[in-house]
Amino acid sequence: MSTETDIAERHVSVCERFTAAVVAAEGKWDRPSPCDGWDARGLVEHVIGFHDVLLLRPMGAKPERPRDDPVRRWAVTQDAMRKLFARPDLFDGPIDVPAVGNNPPTRLDAAPLVRALTQDVLVHTWDLARAVGGDDRLDPGLCKRYLDRLPTDLDALVASGMFARPVDVSQDADPQTRLLARLGRDQHWREASTAQG
Numbered sequence: 459m460s461t462e463t464d465i466a467e468r469h470v471s472v473c474e475r476f477t478a479a480v481v482a483a484e485g486k487w488d489r490p491s492p493c494d495g496w497d498a499r500g501l502v503e504h505v506i507g508f509h510d511v512l513l514l515r516p517m518g519a520k521p522e523r524p525r526d527d528p529v530r531r532w533a534v535t536q537d538a539m540r541k542l543f544a545r546p547d548l549f550d551g552p553i554d555v556p557a558v559g560n561n562p563p564t565r566l567d568a569a570p571l572v573r574a575l576t577q578d579v580l581v582h583t584w585d586l587a588r589a590v591g592g593d594d595r596l597d598p599g600l601c602k603r604y605l606d607r608l609p610t611d612l613d614a615l616v617a618s619g620m621f622a623r624p625v626d627v628s629q630d631a632d633p634q635t636r637l638l639a640r641l642g643r644d645q646h647w648r649e650a651s652t653a654q655g
Contacts, residue, residue: 465569466543469576472600473536476505476583480532482592487528491589492647493582494622498589502528505582506535512571514538516553517545577604581641584634588647601633608640615641 460468480502483489487499496504506523514520514535521538523531542548552565580600587594608615615621622642627635635645 460569460573462549462569465572465576466548468600469572469579470540470543472576472579472583472597473539475597476579476586477532477536479583479586479590479592479594480529483586483590484529486590489589491585492643493585496585498586499528501582501586501589502532505579506531508575508578509535509539511558512555512566512575513542513553516555517542517548573607576600577607580604581638581643584638584643596634596637598633601637605633605637605640608637612640 483498483502487497489498490496491498491501493501510520519538519542521534523534549568552567553571555564555566557563580596584594584596586592612624616623624642625639625644627639627645629636631639638645
């Protein structure tokens, strides 16, 4: 069973790995990504937005960011997350998440919420790195951890509307390949101009 400290440290570590992908994306913000309809900039803004909506804003920790500098916008977000995880009250009770779009307000326990965010950042690290030709290797232990936590029903994630259908891969494939495949990612995806050059 993970302790609250483990959950927090794991998330901070995954965010640091995402930072490497963000830095590699400098000057390549319009590159398409494995996520249909999202370019590199859109991926970074998605990760920032999820942290804002689910954690930073509800906990009164949303930072001020520059308007048009994705690297700096993520750096400010990451710094706010570090400060938030240093607070002793983060895991004391549920987090009140405000209504967003068509989603009503809700209350979420902090530990499973942070675990879900960690998986999101982990997978989007691959998406972003693959989009910009960066290092797309993920921590195999973390990939196995999140692979083992996925529902056994292959259609469950698709039904959420947040994931594409699983991609067929060998059961002997490494944990990263299997995790990405379960979440609808094609490990062989390459942006057209990158693949040709």
